[in-house]
Amino acid sequence: MLRRRDVLIGGAAFAGSGAAGFLSVGRKAQAREVLAQPIAHGVESLALDLAERPTALPCFNGKTLPLWTFQAGTTFPIVRVKLGEQLDTVFKNDLPREGEVASIHWHGLRIPNTQDGVPYLTQQPIAPGGKGHYSFVPPDTGSFFFHTHCNSTEHFGRGLIGALIVEGDEIEAPDAEYVLLMKDWRIGSDGKFLPFSTDEGAAKGGTPGTIRSVNGATSPVITVPSSANIRIRFYNLDPMRISEIGFEDAEAAIIAVDGNGLPPMTFESWRMGTAMRVDILLRTAAPGKSVKLYDYFSAQPFVLAEFKSEGRPKRTGGFDPVPLKVMPFPKLDEANAQIIPFEFSATPTGAAIAALGAGPGIQLGPLCLAKRTFWAINKQAWPGHDHQNLGPPLATLKSGQSYIFELDNTTPRSHPIHIHGHTFEVLNSSKRRLPRFRCDTVLLIPNERIQVGLVAGLPGKWMFHCHILEHQEAGMMGYIEVV
Numbered sequence: 001m002l003r004r005r006d007v008l009i010g011g012a013a014f015a016g017s018g019a020a021g022f023l024s025v026g027r028k029a030q031a032r033e034v035l036a037q038p039i040a041h042g043v044e045s046l047a048l049d050l051a052e053r054p055t056a057l058p059c060f061n062g063k064t065l066p067l068w069t070f071q072a073g074t075t076f077p078i079v080r081v082k083l084g085e086q087l088d089t090v091f092k093n094d095l096p097r098e099g100e101v102a103s104i105h106w107h108g109l110r111i112p113n114t115q116d117g118v119p120y121l122t123q124q125p126i127a128p129g130g131k132g133h134y135s136f137v138p139p140d141t142g143s144f145f146f147h148t149h150c151n152s153t154e155h156f157g158r159g160l161i162g163a164l165i166v167e168g169d170e171i172e173a174p175d176a177e178y179v180l181l182m183k184d185w186r187i188g189s190d191g192k193f194l195p196f197s198t199d200e201g202a203a204k205g206g207t208p209g210t211i212r213s214v215n216g217a218t219s220p221v222i223t224v225p226s227s228a229n230i231r232i233r234f235y236n237l238d239p240m241r242i243s244e245i246g247f248e249d250a251e252a253a254i255i256a257v258d259g260n261g262l263p264p265m266t267f268e269s270w271r272m273g274t275a276m277r278v279d280i281l282l283r284t285a286a287p288g289k290s291v292k293l294y295d296y297f298s299a300q301p302f303v304l305a306e307f308k309s310e311g312r313p314k315r316t317g318g319f320d321p322v323p324l325k326v327m328p329f330p331k332l333d334e335a336n337a338q339i340i341p342f343e344f345s346a347t348p349t350g351a352a353i354a355a356l357g358a359g360p361g362i363q364l365g366p367l368c369l370a371k372r373t374f375w376a377i378n379k380q381a382w383p384g385h386d387h388q389n390l391g392p393p394l395a396t397l398k399s400g401q402s403y404i405f406e407l408d409n410t411t412p413r414s415h416p417i418h419i420h421g422h423t424f425e426v427l428n429s430s431k432r433r434l435p436r437f438r439c440d441t442v443l444l445i446p447n448e449r450i451q452v453g454l455v456a457g458l459p460g461k462w463m464f465h466c467h468i469l470e471h472q473e474a475g476m477m478g479y480i481e482v483v
């Protein structure tokens with residue numbers, strides 16, 4: 001029954017997904033990509049109010065915890081817009097702690113730099129009692145999310161995350177759709193939150209949670225139509241967890257990675273670091289039967305969710321997943337691309353520490369500045385100790401030009417590396433056979449080197465960091481400047 005277990009148990013040492021997972025399936029005609037077009041215009045309004053809201057999630061076993069959330073009445077808001085629509089957001093910072101500044105980052109969206117929500121780099125963050133505003137037209141379809149960008153380990157730890165879905169990529173509508181948000185919670189035996197970060201965790205793989213959840217429940221049973229094609233938008237929104245997800249005995253295909261459609265790939269399993277998303281098309285079981293989604297990367301395969309079929313069968317034919325529409329991304333000029341090396345390492349002693357400071361008209365506050373550094377990019381740890389002047393970018397790129405980033409992980413840990421305002425095209429790995437796909441967060445496994453292509457996008461200062469939030473806050477963070 002647990003056929004992936006043999007290779008994945010104690011998975012940290014395992015080099016990666018087998019090539020079998022990367023065979024594309026389905027229509028032969030999929031060479032012809034269908035481009036997504038705007039499907040609506042107009043303006044959607046979104047009101048967010050960041051506040052503490054005591055909540056008793058099913059996974060808390062009767063306990064109530066002081067969550068921080070974006071909206072009253074829902075733990076994780078799921079915001080939907082249609083491709084072509086503008087999203088206007090007003091947010092209020094009602095967080096219950098003095099100096100707990102906030103801004104909202106729209107993870108994975110290629111929007112103007114001024115809307116990117118990075119404190120001090122792109123905007124002055126909003127103090128408690130204050131209001132902020134964002135306005136943009138999401139340029140791409142897909143499964144995205146939003147979060148604050150300061151003291152993030154605690155903010156994620158308290159549940160301050162929301163999904164943003166941009167619709168308009170379906171050629172054939174699935175029979176149903178489900179959004180699954182995975183995250184752990186750090187709760188002590190007294191039923192209270194444990195410290196969200198520890199030096200021990202920050203210096204290793206991150207400080208793990210004690211309770212697992214998907215949509216606030218541990219191993220939820222989700223009722224689905226029988227023998228149907230359902231779309232699952234699966235998000236890893238834990239502050240640190242690496243997972244390798246897969247079904248036991250089910251026909252399924254990966255149809256998008258980080259929101260980017262790709263030729264459907266047989267879904268054996270997929271390794272995901274924090275912030276990574278995958279869209280799956282699953283053929284559900286016969287009436288009364290169920291299919292389980294596992295995390296094979298934990299010590300024992302763990303049931304993330306169970307999809308239980310109800311009602312008359314929807315489909316009879318074979319499983320033939322239809323690809324999603326894709327966005328017209330600028331084409332990478334691989335032959336003429338400049339190669340830029342990035343080394344992800346532990347902080348070398350005596351290394352030059354980049355000096356971070358505020359941009360013009362922006363005052364720097366103390367909250368976003370970690371007091372410790374364990375990690376570095378190209379031997380620079382950021383934030384550093386002296387914050388008077390803006391440190392130099394890790395690289396300066398020309399908008400519209402092609403680059404190959406050579407991402408070299410010289411540590412024994414995995415690092416999900418994220419770039420703001422862009423998507424990477426994964427080209428090759430020194431350790432695994434990877435398919436070609438687009439993503440905004442690429443997982444580097446221990447001592448792996450991956451080349452990704454990138455066409456420099458909109459001008460501005462774009463954050464580039466590890467999305468294990470304690471690694472980010474302990475130095476594995478920098479920015480790329482596009483001019």
Ligand code: C2O
Pocket residue numbers: 105107147149275418420463465467
């Ligand atoms: Cu979701 Cu700077 O990241």
Ligand code: CU
Pocket residue numbers: 414415416466467468471472476
């Ligand atoms: Cu990391």
